[in-house]
Amino acid sequence: MAPKPITSPVPDSWYPTLSVFTLAIGLVLAASFFIYEATSSRKSRSLVQELTTGVVASVFLGFGSLFLLLACGVYV
Numbered sequence: 001m002a003p004k005p006i007t008s009p010v011p012d013s014w015y016p017t018l019s020v021f022t023l024a025i026g027l028v029l030a031a032s033f034f035i036y037e038a039t040s041s042r043k044s045r046s047l048v049q050e051l052t053t054g055v056v057a058s059v060f061l062g063f064g065s066l067f068l069l070l071a072c073g074v075y076v
Contacts, residue, residue, distance in 0.1 A: 012070075019067035026060030033057055 010018065034052045037045075069076055 004019050015067050015071035019064050021064075022060050022067060023064030026057050026062075026064050029053060029057035030061060 006024070033050070036053065068075065
């Protein structure tokens, strides 16, 4: 019984598209986070909304960076 080679669950041809979309979503969420911080007063801010927006933006930017590296041929 020969071992199966490790393969990516995502086809290689999807890497550039995934990087563009996930980076775009992450940048939009990061921009909305900064706009929220700049336009709301300290007393009206919500910690839950800040944390949620920050975490979701970080996840999208992280996966976008990963797919960008994979699209460029840097296999991490």
